[in-house]
Amino acid sequence: MTFTPHGKHLIAGEWIGTEETFLSAPAHGTAHAFSVGSPELVDAAARAAEEAFWTYGYTTRAERAAFLNAIADEIEARAEAITEIGTSETGLPVARLQGERGRTTGQLRLFAEHILNGAYLDRRHDVALPDRAPLPRPDLRMMQRPIGPVAVFGASNFPLAFSTAGGDTAAALAAGCPVVVKGHGAHPGTGEIVAEAIHAAIEKCGMPKGVFSLVQGGNRRVGEALVQHPLIKAVGFTGSLGGGRALFDLCAQRPEPIPFFGELGAVNPMFMLPQAIARRGAELGRGWAGSLAMGAGQFCTNPGIAVVIAGPEADAFVEAARAALSETGAQVMLTDGIAQAYSKGAAVIGEQAGVQTLITSMCDRREAKPFLFRVAAEDWLGNHALSEEVFGPLGLVVVARDADEMDRVARSFVGQLTTTLHMDDDDAALARRLLPVLERMAGRVLANGFPTGVEVCDAMVHGGPYPASTNFGATSVGTLSIRRFLRPVCYQNLPAAILPADLA
Numbered sequence: 214m215t216f217t218p219h220g221k222h223l224i225a226g227e228w229i230g231t232e233e234t235f236l237s238a239p240a241h242g243t244a245h246a247f248s249v250g251s252p253e254l255v256d257a258a259a260r261a262a263e264e265a266f267w268t269y270g271y272t273t274r275a276e277r278a279a280f281l282n283a284i285a286d287e288i289e290a291r292a293e294a295i296t297e298i299g300t301s302e303t304g305l306p307v308a309r310l311q312g313e314r315g316r317t318t319g320q321l322r323l324f325a326e327h328i329l330n331g332a333y334l335d336r337r338h339d340v341a342l343p344d345r346a347p348l349p350r351p352d353l354r355m356m357q358r359p360i361g362p363v364a365v366f367g368a369s370n371f372p373l374a375f376s377t378a379g380g381d382t383a384a385a386l387a388a389g390c391p392v393v394v395k396g397h398g399a400h401p402g403t404g405e406i407v408a409e410a411i412h413a414a415i416e417k418c419g420m421p422k423g424v425f426s427l428v429q430g431g432n433r434r435v436g437e438a439l440v441q442h443p444l445i446k447a448v449g450f451t452g453s454l455g456g457g458r459a460l461f462d463l464c465a466q467r468p469e470p471i472p473f474f475g476e477l478g479a480v481n482p483m484f485m486l487p488q489a490i491a492r493r494g495a496e497l498g499r500g501w502a503g504s505l506a507m508g509a510g511q512f513c514t515n516p517g518i519a520v521v522i523a524g525p526e527a528d529a530f531v532e533a534a535r536a537a538l539s540e541t542g543a544q545v546m547l548t549d550g551i552a553q554a555y556s557k558g559a560a561v562i563g564e565q566a567g568v569q570t571l572i573t574s575m576c577d578r579r580e581a582k583p584f585l586f587r588v589a590a591e592d593w594l595g596n597h598a599l600s601e602e603v604f605g606p607l608g609l610v611v612v613a614r615d616a617d618e619m620d621r622v623a624r625s626f627v628g629q630l631t632t633t634l635h636m637d638d639d640d641a642a643l644a645r646r647l648l649p650v651l652e653r654m655a656g657r658v659l660a661n662g663f664p665t666g667v668e669v670c671d672a673m674v675h676g677g678p679y680p681a682s683t684n685f686g687a688t689s690v691g692t693l694s695i696r697r698f699l700r701p702v703c704y705q706n707l708p709a710a711i712l713p714a715d716l717a
């Protein structure tokens with residue numbers, strides 16, 4: 214089944230086109246024209262979302278669960294067409310798109326189960342104590358309620374799982390919040406077909422039309438207008454630090470500031486402890502290379518920095534990584550802009566004082582090959598440029614003189630999504646010493662693995678201190694991510710006749 218996008222916006226059940234268009238820039242296949250978004254379209258979508266909230270925010274959990282499952286079904290019904298346009302636009306391989314579709318429908322179904330279970334409401338009840346002295350206590354009940362219309366900015370690197378019907382949208386819809394998606398310019402056709410699937414589920418389940426809208430981009434004013442719209446109550450964002458920070462600042466400057474849940478990426482440092490490196494340094498080097506190069510390194514959890522303690526074992530680790538990365542072929546990147554940013558970022562790392570280049574690559578227009586660099590910890594410490602994310606398959610080895618210097622390096626990282634200890638049993642003392650530093654640094658601490666796979670489950674945290682995320686109390690993956698779109702309401706002495714059904 215071939216899908217040819219019509220290039221329109223979906224505003225509360227209506228496909229709307231405008232005269233001004235932009236052309237998609239697929240990695241391969243045909244470019245299509247898409248209608249450019251505007252603040253007027255954002256306004257129409259936000260108003261419809263607000264109107265829908267008065268119905269959708271009061272649907273039962275069973276009704277919303279059925280809706281989420283219906284979206285998953287409608288995505289599956291378009292499986293082949295989604296894969297076809299998704300691979301064309303992003304250059305990601307077919308197997309990756311298929312896997313990501315499974316993850317997307319899986320997280321929609323997981324949220325359906327999660328809300329049916331009801332634990333997310335965090336219901337609390339302090340029974341009345343009318344005879345308490347000196348003051349009686351009223352009857353107090355609390356639960357979480359949806360916050361209202363939510364804006365979602367999808368990610369370029371996950372056209373399905375972190376985009377139109379991705380984790381942010383699933384969490385917001387599960388909570389009871391209508392969603393307005395700002396389409397990502399890297400995959401507008403994929404956005405359109407997924408929006409079509411959501412639209413079909415809305416019809417099937419009889420949901421209010423304004424519960425979902427997709428406004429395509431093509432103009433920076435779309436995103437700006439969306440986060441500034443007075444009816445939008447929160448924003449979910451995955452993307453760059455610069456873009457995320459600009460939108461975060463706009464949210465903070467509003468007359469009514471709103472939370473901006475930005476997931477902005479990280480370098481995800483790995484600490485290679487001495488015994489692990491001595492026993493399996495070469496294996497770890499090859500493992501790191503595989504993780505770095507996977508998907509052209511275009512993961513926010515890509516482990517871009519490995520910290521080692523100087524010595525022949527560390528050299529063997531580095532050599533194994535270098536040999537494996539040297540054999541990695543060129544891979545297509547998501548957009549021309551990301552490929553350019555990658556080349557530029559690699560050049561900046563390569564010219565820093567004390568940096569030794571182990572692999573340098575020529576990149577074609579939209580293709581990336583790995584880069585590998587090495588630097589002494591004393592040169593790395595204090596040089597901010599060496600701890601900035603370069604989105605792509607780029608690795609930097611930081612060589613510490615000893616455990617104390619490794620500790621100093623650990624303390625110098627800004628907020629990260631993940632950090633990893635590679636350790637054996639004999640490394641436990643150093644690992645225990647580092648752990649308080651690592652858990653303060655990152656949202657997820659791993660041992661003996663690579664952080665690129667992010668399980669969608671109850672215990673996952675995909676977030677971390679700034680700049681990994683703009684809100685350290687939140688995660689953008691897993692069931693806990695629903696908390697971003699809820700707020701607690703306390704009901705004091707409400708008669709049973711008017712208590713919300715979930716509290717009665």
Ligand code: NAP
Nearest residue numbers: 369370398430436437452453456459476477478513554604
């Ligand atoms: P991006 O440039 O931050 O864009 C993300 C979204 O935000 C797009 O829809 C973009 O709209 C919008 N946007 C960005 N800056 C804006 C501004 N100042 N005003 C209004 N809207 C704005 O991210 P990207 O295009 O996905 O990738 C570029 C870089 O992001 C990569 O090189 C990488 O460093 C990083 N990245 C990080 C992750 C992660 O997981 N954290 C994932 C992907 C990419 P327009 O497209 O219309 O400008």
